[in-house]
Amino acid sequence: xxxxxxxTTTPPAAQRAxxxxxxxxxxFGRTEVLKGVxxxxxPGEIVALMGPSGSGKSTVLHLLGALLRPxxxxxxxxxxxIDQLSQNGRSDLRxxxxxxxxxxGDLIPELTLGENVELPLRLxxxxxxxxxxxxxxxxxxxxxxxxxxxxxxxxxxxxxxxxAVARALVTSPEVILADEPTGSLDTITGELVLEAFxxxxxxxxxxxxxxxxxxxxxxxxxxxxxLRDGRILGGVEQPSTHPSWTGQxxxxxxxxxxxxxxxxxx
Amino acid sequence: MAGTLSTAWRFVRADSASRQVxxxxxNAVGTFxxxxxxxxxxxxxxxxxxxxGVRLTIGVALIFVAIPxxxxxxxVGRLSAATRDARLMALRLLGLRPSRTLAVAAVENGLLxxxxxxxxxxxxxxxxxxxxxxxxxxxxWFSGTLALSPLWLAAIALAAGLFSAVLAAAPARxxxxxxxxxxxxxxxxxxxxxxxxxxxxxxxxxxxxxxPGLSYSxxxxxxxxxxxAVLVGLVLSVPLFSxxxxxxxxxxxxxxxxxxxxxIQAEPTSGxxxxxxxxxxxxxxxxxxxQLWRMENSSAIKMxxxxxxxxxxxLVMYQSSDDWWPQEDWDELGYPPKAFVPGPDSEEIPAxxxxxxxxxxxxxxxxxxxxxxDFRRGPSPGRSPHLRPGQPLLRRSGVCRHLRRVGxxxxxxxxxxxxxxxxxxxRAGLQFVQRRRLxxxxxxxxx
Ligand SMILES: Nc1ncnc2c1ncn2[C@@H]1O[C@H](COP(=O)(O)OP(=O)(O)OP(=O)(O)O)[C@@H](O)[C@H]1O
Ligand SMILES: [Mg+2]
Numbered sequence: 257x258x259x260x261x262x263x264t265t266t267p268p269a270a271q272r273a274x275x276x277x278x279x280x281x282x283x284f285g286r287t288e289v290l291k292g293v294x295x296x297x298x299p300g301e302i303v304a305l306m307g308p309s310g311s312g313k314s315t316v317l318h319l320l321g322a323l324l325r326p327x328x329x330x331x332x333x334x335x336x337x338i339d340q341l342s343q344n345g346r347s348d349l350r351x352x353x354x355x356x357x358x359x360x361g362d363l364i365p366e367l368t369l370g371e372n373v374e375l376p377l378r379l380x381x382x383x384x385x386x387x388x389x390x391x392x393x394x395x396x397x398x399x400x401x402x403x404x405x406x407x408x409x410x411x412x413x414x415x416x417x418x419x420a421v422a423r424a425l426v427t428s429p430e431v432i433l434a435d436e437p438t439g440s441l442d443t444i445t446g447e448l449v450l451e452a453f454x455x456x457x458x459x460x461x462x463x464x465x466x467x468x469x470x471x472x473x474x475x476x477x478x479x480x481x482x483l484r485d486g487r488i489l490g491g492v493e494q495p496s497t498h499p500s501w502t503g504q505x506x507x508x509x510x511x512x513x514x515x516x517x518x519x520x521x522x
Numbered sequence: 523m524a525g526t527l528s529t530a531w532r533f534v535r536a537d538s539a540s541r542q543v544x545x546x547x548x549n550a551v552g553t554f555x556x557x558x559x560x561x562x563x564x565x566x567x568x569x570x571x572x573x574x575g576v577r578l579t580i581g582v583a584l585i586f587v588a589i590p591x592x593x594x595x596x597x598v599g600r601l602s603a604a605t606r607d608a609r610l611m612a613l614r615l616l617g618l619r620p621s622r623t624l625a626v627a628a629v630e631n632g633l634l635x636x637x638x639x640x641x642x643x644x645x646x647x648x649x650x651x652x653x654x655x656x657x658x659x660x661x662x663w664f665s666g667t668l669a670l671s672p673l674w675l676a677a678i679a680l681a682a683g684l685f686s687a688v689l690a691a692a693p694a695r696x697x698x699x700x701x702x703x704x705x706x707x708x709x710x711x712x713x714x715x716x717x718x719x720x721x722x723x724x725x726x727x728x729x730x731x732x733x734p735g736l737s738y739s740x741x742x743x744x745x746x747x748x749x750x751a752v753l754v755g756l757v758l759s760v761p762l763f764s765x766x767x768x769x770x771x772x773x774x775x776x777x778x779x780x781x782x783x784x785x786i787q788a789e790p791t792s793g794x795x796x797x798x799x800x801x802x803x804x805x806x807x808x809x810x811x812x813q814l815w816r817m818e819n820s821s822a823i824k825m826x827x828x829x830x831x832x833x834x835x836x837l838v839m840y841q842s843s844d845d846w847w848p849q850e851d852w853d854e855l856g857y858p859p860k861a862f863v864p865g866p867d868s869e870e871i872p873a874x875x876x877x878x879x880x881x882x883x884x885x886x887x888x889x890x891x892x893x894x895x896d897f898r899r900g901p902s903p904g905r906s907p908h909l910r911p912g913q914p915l916l917r918r919s920g921v922c923r924h925l926r927r928v929g930x931x932x933x934x935x936x937x938x939x940x941x942x943x944x945x946x947x948x949r950a951g952l953q954f955v956q957r958r959r960l961x962x963x964x965x966x967x968x969x
Contacts, residue, residue, distance in 0.1 A: 323615070344619050351617025364612045366536035366605075376616050379525045 270332035274299040274463035275431045277320050280329035282312075289315050291486040292329070297431070297463040302453060304474035305467045307483035313467045314359055314435050316483065320465065321354050321433045322346035334430065351380060355424030357434035359467075362420070363408045369395065369419040370404035376427050394422035399448050413440040421449050425456055432456065432464045438473050450476045526622050530629035533609060541605075542634060545686075549638025550645065552591040553682040557646040557670055559588075560678065565654060565668040595635075595686040606630075624691055632687030639683040643675040716762040720755025723748050749809060 270276035276296035282289050289312040297303050307313050318324040320331055322338055323346075331339040338349060350356070363372045370391050377387035395401045398418040403411045411419075421437050432453065438446035450473065456462040466477055474480050482489040534542075606627070613623050647670075654668035670678070727748040730736075736744065764786055771783025 344621075347614070347617045347619045349617065350615070354617070356615065358615065362612050362615055364536075364609050366609065367532065371532065375529070375613075378528060379613070379616065379618055379622075381525055384528070 266332060266335045266337075267330075269294065269296050270330075271335060273297055273332065274301075274334060274461075275320055275465070276332045277316065277326070278330050278332070280316065280319050280326045280331070282315055282319060282324065282326050289486055290319070290326075293483065293486065293488050294329075295320070295465070295481055295488070297465055299430075299463050300457045300461040301479070302457050302464040302466060302477045304477035304480045305465055305483060306469070306471075306474055306480055309469075311483045312486050313483055317433045317435050317465065317467055321356060321431075322349050351376065352427070353430045355427060355429035355432040355462075357417075357420050357424045357432070357437045359435035359439070363416055363423070365408045368405050368407055369400060369411060369415070372408065372419055373404075373423045373426050376423060380427065390426050391422070394426045394452075395419065397448075397452055398422050399445060414442070414445060417441060418445065418449060421452060425452055428456070428460055428462070430462060432462055434464065435467045436469070437466065438468065438470070443472070446473065526625050527629060529613070530626045531633070533606075533626065533630045534633050537630075537634075538605075545631070545634040546638035546641065548594050549635045549682060549686055550642040552594050552686070553639040553642025553679060554646050555591050556588075556682060557643055557675065557678050558650075558668070560674065561646075561650065561668045561670045595682070595689055628687045628691040631690035632683060635686035635690070636679070636683035639679040639686070642682070643679045646670070647675060713762065716759045717755070719751055720759055723751025723753075723755050726751065 267276075267278050269278060273296035276294075278294050280290050280293045280295075293312070293316055295303070295305070295316065305313050305316060315324065319326050319329075319339075322331070322341070325339055329339075330337055333349065333353065338346065341349070363369070364375070367375070370388070373391035373395060374384075374387040377390060378384065382390075392401060392404060395404050395418075398421060400411075400415050400418045400422070403415050403419075408416055408419075417437065417440050421434070424432050424434065434453070437449050437453075441449065453462075453464045453466070454476065457464050464477075466473065468474055610623050610627055613626065614620070618626070650668045650670075657668070726744065730741065730744055730748065768783045768786035771779050772787060774780050774783065
């Protein structure tokens with residue numbers, strides 16, 4: 257990577273970050289969803305992305321995860337620009353370096369939970385026995401090892417969601433992008449999921465971006481980013497000083513946001 | 523690659539039973555039909571270079587079979603396509619490259635298609651001997667046997683399996699675009715342009731009905747083109763119909779109807795295609811039967827049926843005594859009279875070959891030898907090698923009767939028509955061909 261051409265010069269915000277999106281604009285047809293969003297996540301950092309429904313959180317996630325290309329702006333993974341990569345290049349990144357938890361699950365319903373978790377490993381060429389062992393391990397950690405041999409249709413929504421989390425974690429990715437990973441979980445099982453993310457961040461230096469509505473979940477993150485009407489409230493986001501994860505959840509935000517202004521200005 | 527294969531194999535096993543059975547059965551039927559049609563020409567005629575008319579007939583039959591087979595294969599490959607596409611989309615989201623995703627789709631479909639294709643050729647190999655024996659003993663269409671070499675069978679199975687796999691994987695092109703999280707959405711497919719080809723084909727067929735001035739072969743090709751256009755047009759229009767119907771249903775106030783509409787909207791083509799595929803097969807079968815019936819009932823064929831029977835027979839051409847038969851017609855037919863040798867490729871031999879024209883006779887004999895014909899000399903005292911007017915040509919049975927009819931009568935009719943003879947419209951006037959069945963007694967008279 258040469259530092260001479262401006263287009264390939266890593267911006268300062270992206271230099272220390274595991275994953276950074278700089279000045280992202282995106283529209284679906286005529287609807288402008290993102291209007292200059294910048295986010296950066298340091299290695300080992302957990303960032304919570306919050307915002308009202310329809311504010312563009314999932315879109316940010318898809319842009320950062322090389323699923324969508326921004327209209328304007330750039331996405332950087334470990335200091336390398338990824339939004340301009342070819343379809344194949346971006347596919348490879350998703351398979352080898354990202355872990356996704358999608359808002360709508362996107363497990364394959366015809367496969368068992370165990371097979372769903374094994375799938376990314378099998379696709380990267382991991383031996384079947386190893387993949388099986390690793391999948392069991394992660395399912396066990398999330399408390400759904402018992403359901404490993406059941407089809408997705410045969411388990412509850414929360415169990416499927418935990419399997420989706422296991423699928424994102426099982427390849428030990430550099431970055432995890434999780435869209436409402438605790439959306440259909442109660443407090444206890446939600447904490448199992450969050451603990452799994454924390455240990456990945458702490459032990460492997462995984463950067464985690466967590467989309468959530470719940471303040472209780474966001475409290476586990478080192479940092480919160482608020483998105484509203486396609487903009488980050490509080491200006492350009494920089495990754496916080498690394499390492500940021502203290503291992504302790506922050507106290508719940510207080511006081512509770514006043515009625516009419518659900519999202520406190522930063 | 524191992525990951526791709528094992529994933530595809532896992533998906534094969536994960537498929538619903540109805541999809542598996544549908545694809546296997548559809549491919550088996552399709553491959554069976556292809557094998558049968560491939561074996562047909564050899565069974566119908568013992569000649570390896572049949573006449574143009576025969577080739578045309580076989581060609582039209584091939585088109586008639588190929589289209590429903592094509593649609594059947596396309597249809598079964600797309601069974602539960604929405605489910606399959608959702609699965610493939612999940613792979614794309616996980617980060618499988620487009621090419622590998624297509625490979626998974628192709629292998630998944632290919633395994634099932636190949637299983638079906640193998641079943642199809644196996645059924646053909648098992649059923650063909652019995653079927654050709656039955657046909658030989660019954661309607662007597664075949665002079666040969668309905669059979670294909672193992673190499674041919676293997677090639678057909680492989681080609682059909684591959685074809686079906688590619689056909690099924692082709693619509694998965696969509697997955698090569700940017701993958702979208704959430705269920706894959708189908709595009710609107712309701713453009714009225716889809717009706718264009720269907721309209722063209724239908725208009726052409728209607729026009730044919732009012733257009734008398736076409737020759738037999740022109741008409742055959744025109745019908746074939748019209749039918750192809752109508753069928754391909756129908757396939758193209760299916761999404762249009764299902765999208766419109768679904769939209770209408772979804773507007774209903776009754777919840778059940780509304781749900782049905784939304785269900786079709788979610789998967790507008792799959793079920794409809796199956797119905798369409800079956801409908802097209804039925805339609806083609808009816809059309810083909812109708813065409814055959816029309817041919818069988820044409821006066822030319824009827825006369826052929828009267829003229830030709832089973833067993834050895836004598837065909838002698840006499841000059842008509844009718845005065846109204848214009849001389850030009852006789853000229854056109856090559857007066858002096860000829861003997862017509864019935865065969866898949868009707869052959870006329872000048873009945874009176876002047877001395878010194880042995881070359882022509884030799885050619886005629888050589889060509890006759892290609893068919894199971896007994897080319898005998900007349901009872902000339904000097905055992906003259908030349909044929910004389912009124913001398914018989916004997917043939918043995920065994921040539922496919924059906925093609926013989928076409929082969930014998932059609933060229934005569936065509937020639938009369940070309941010459942603008944009034945006889946063309948009145949084929950019953952062809953009294954100049956006389957048939958006598960050969961009994962042992964008559965045969966004795968012509969040793
Ligand atoms: N594929 C798409 N085509 C058109 N519009 C879209 C598409 N995806 C999202 N949108 C629109 O973009 C806006 C942002 O969507 P997005 O999914 O990012 O919101 P979100 O913040 O994740 O909401 P939620 O919390 O409800 O999941 C919404 O108004 C949505 O309707
Ligand atoms: Mg969302």
